[in-house]
Amino acid sequence: xxxxxxxxxxxxxxxxxxxxxxxxxxxxxxxxxxxxxxxxxxxxxxxxxxxxxxxxxxxxxxxxxxxxxxxxxxxxxxxxxxxxxxxxxxxxxxxxxxxxxxxxxxxxxxxxxxxxxxxxxxxxxxxxxxxxxxxxxxxxxxxxxxxxxxxxxxxxxxxxxxxxxxxxxxxxxxxxxxxxxxxxxxxxxxxxxxxxxxxxxxxxxxxxxxxxxxxxxxxxxxxxxxxxxxxxxxxxxxxxxxxxxxxxxxxxxxxxxxxxxxxxxxxxxxxxxxxxxxxxxxxxxxx
Amino acid sequence: xxxxxxxxxxxxxxxxxxxxxxxxxxxxxxxxxxxxxxxxxxxxxxxxxxxxxxxxxxxxxxxxxxxxxxxxxxxxxxxxxxxxxxxxxxxxxxxxxxxxxxxxxxxxxxxxxxxxxxxxxxxxxxxxxxxxxxxxxxxxxxxxxxxxxxxxxxxxxxxxxxxxxxxxxxxxxxxxxxxxxxxxxxxxxxxxxxxxxxxxxxxxxxxxxxxxxxxxxxxxxxxxxxxxxxxxxxxxxxxxxxxxxxxxxxxxxxxxxxxxxxxxxxxxxxxxxxxxxxxxxxxxxxxxxxxxxxxxxxxxxxxxxxxxxxxxxxxxxxxxxxxxxxxxxxxxxxxxxxxxxxxxxxxxxxxxxx
Numbered sequence: 059x060x061x062x063x064x065x066x067x068x069x070x071x072x073x074x075x076x077x078x079x080x081x082x083x084x085x086x087x088x089x090x091x092x093x094x095x096x097x098x099x100x101x102x103x104x105x106x107x108x109x110x111x112x113x114x115x116x117x118x119x120x121x122x123x124x125x126x127x128x129x130x131x132x133x134x135x136x137x138x139x140x141x142x143x144x145x146x147x148x149x150x151x152x153x154x155x156x157x158x159x160x161x162x163x164x165x166x167x168x169x170x171x172x173x174x175x176x177x178x179x180x181x182x183x184x185x186x187x188x189x190x191x192x193x194x195x196x197x198x199x200x201x202x203x204x205x206x207x208x209x210x211x212x213x214x215x216x217x218x219x220x221x222x223x224x225x226x227x228x229x230x231x232x233x234x235x236x237x238x239x240x241x242x243x244x245x246x247x248x249x250x251x252x253x254x255x256x257x258x259x260x261x262x263x264x265x266x267x268x269x270x271x272x273x274x275x276x277x278x279x280x281x282x283x284x285x286x287x288x289x290x291x292x293x294x295x296x297x298x299x300x301x302x303x304x305x306x307x308x309x310x311x312x313x314x315x316x317x318x319x320x321x322x323x324x325x326x327x328x329x330x331x332x333x334x335x336x337x338x339x340x341x342x343x344x345x
Numbered sequence: 346x347x348x349x350x351x352x353x354x355x356x357x358x359x360x361x362x363x364x365x366x367x368x369x370x371x372x373x374x375x376x377x378x379x380x381x382x383x384x385x386x387x388x389x390x391x392x393x394x395x396x397x398x399x400x401x402x403x404x405x406x407x408x409x410x411x412x413x414x415x416x417x418x419x420x421x422x423x424x425x426x427x428x429x430x431x432x433x434x435x436x437x438x439x440x441x442x443x444x445x446x447x448x449x450x451x452x453x454x455x456x457x458x459x460x461x462x463x464x465x466x467x468x469x470x471x472x473x474x475x476x477x478x479x480x481x482x483x484x485x486x487x488x489x490x491x492x493x494x495x496x497x498x499x500x501x502x503x504x505x506x507x508x509x510x511x512x513x514x515x516x517x518x519x520x521x522x523x524x525x526x527x528x529x530x531x532x533x534x535x536x537x538x539x540x541x542x543x544x545x546x547x548x549x550x551x552x553x554x555x556x557x558x559x560x561x562x563x564x565x566x567x568x569x570x571x572x573x574x575x576x577x578x579x580x581x582x583x584x585x586x587x588x589x590x591x592x593x594x595x596x597x598x599x600x601x602x603x604x605x606x607x608x609x610x611x612x613x614x615x616x617x618x619x620x621x622x623x624x625x626x627x628x629x630x631x632x633x634x635x636x637x638x639x640x641x642x643x644x645x646x647x648x649x650x651x652x653x654x655x656x657x658x659x660x661x662x663x664x665x666x667x668x669x670x671x672x673x674x675x676x677x678x679x680x681x682x683x684x685x686x687x688x689x690x691x692x693x694x695x696x697x698x699x
Contacts, residue, residue, distance in 0.1 A: 103517075108520045108698040109697050127526070131523045136517065138698075142517060144513065146359055158348050158352065159349065160522045160523050160524070161522075203518065207523070
């Protein structure tokens with residue numbers, strides 16, 4: 059399976075949300091990293107064929123997805139950034155409805171709904187109205203509906219938003235298990251999610267893909283640009299304004315350990331540190 | 346698709362607003378029936394006795410039966426001979442005409458100058474049959490208000506069909522599902538029309554049942570031009586009350602479905618639920634405030650509550666053939682309804698999720 063994005067562009071009037079983006083994705087987990095307004099959601103919507111590209115094409119195994127119609131949507135599972143639901147539906151009814159929309163038979167939809175509700179920990183509350191759920195519970199329901207049809211292409215827009223750390227770990231494990239024969243593309247601000255489960259990372263900025271590759275390749279962008287230095291509190295205040303500070307830690311001796319992402323050594327005595335994905339994020343999105 | 350239609354129907358009917366409106370409609374219908382129906386009937390007998398309610402209905406039916414059948418000049422003179430005595434008129438303090446049986450009220454309007462039957466009716470109207478018709482005439486009158494209210498219920502119930510998906514963000518889920526752009530869109534449209542049809546069945550059927558329970562089928566063979574309320578007098582075709590009530594029920598059904606189609610289009614193109622409801626109500630109600638060509642009014646749901654509008658048109662001659670405008674209205678409305686349904690479905694399918 060190959061999903062190809064060929065110079066995909068989306069323009070809203072004068073604003074360019076996605077700018078000539080090209081990429082090729084196969085089976086595996088892809089993490090889409092970018093700040094707010096980078097164009098991640100727009101890109102995902104175009105991949106899901108719920109927004110039409112202004113220019114360019116999205117192809118699945120050589121066929122434009124907009125020509126595939128039901129055949130494409132049958133393979134698709136999508137969790138939008140702002141997960142919409144029907145407040146007076148119960149999660150059980152909701153999954154039965156979505157499952158029917160996805161073309162599952164009556165028996166299959168019941169079986170799958172039951173399994174997924176148990177998997178995401180919502181079985182006990184299956185007959186309570188969704189409007190009574192917490193944000194995390196709604197998000198879990200969103201994940202469940204995305205997986206109802208066992209999609210070959212799973213698009214998740216900020217799937218871990220609203221989940222507590224335990225739920226996030228659970229979700230990561232779920233996605234990792236699914237990714238064997240699937241293409242999973244998820245967007246996030248949480249760098250650790252990408253770090254732990256993404257096979258390939260795509261970094262987006264201002265509608266363009268500025269970096270793509272496995273973790274080690276991405277980290278090369280900031281190799282030799284991550285520094286650690288110990289300074290006084292007063293210096294720390296000043297340097298925070300001046301430099302791209304990734305981390306600030308108060309030490310027991312009253313001094314401050316700063317982690318700075320900077321081309322040149324920021325101050326005398328600063329030591330180079332092993333870069334992390336978070337440093338990459340801050341390097342590209344320091345504004 | 347049946348399952349999807351059931352879910353969509355559930356989504357339409359599961360709103361508290363819709364239930365509140367249905368309860369209001371039931372009360373409004375009951376109130377209108379109480380205000381204009383048989384319970385409010387009253388008649389002054391020729392002996393000077395005042396009867397009310399169902400008793401009054403029975404008296405009037407019996408009185409009119411004496412003169413039922415083809416209306417002739419002799420019959421007209423006969424009725425005048427049996428009009429109220431001066432003592433009864435004096436006792437009624439001038440209100441005797443208001444409380445008199447239908448034939449006396451009707452004749453007082455149509456034959457007050459001593460006209461002959463052939464002066465009042467055109468040959469196209471055929472032979473004029475007289476009889477008790479008050480029940481049917483009142484039914485058509487009060488149902489006009491009920492149908493207008495049904496229209497408001499339809500607009501508010503149907504406006505969320507597509508617009509609410511946009512507002513809630515569920516459009517992204519629906520449109521990415523296998524059947525989202527195909528069967529789902531069709532199911533929404535089907536469920537909307539089914540809802541309107543069921544509502545019409547309940548309201549129309551319920552009121553027709555009341556009509557039959559109180560008045561029976563008496564007056565169904567009476568010519569519509571013989572109308573004590575003067576609403577149907579100018580209908581230029583040969584038509585009786587059975588046909589008029591039948592046509593009214595048909596045109597009310599069509600207006601419900603046409604309004605459903607219009608609302609679906611607005612629902613599909615408005616991005617929020619609020620704008621869909623406002624736009625739909627505006628399109629339904631505001632035409633009555635404007636001076637529009639009569640032919641345009643015939644295909645507007647708010648005006649279709651009065652079926653007499655279409656019936657008052659004379660024959661149209663097209664290529665030597667006589668065409669009845671009131672059937673053209675049905676044809677045009679059905680065609681428009683179909684086009685609206687297709688258009689709404691298409692707009693939803695092509696909707697760009699924002």
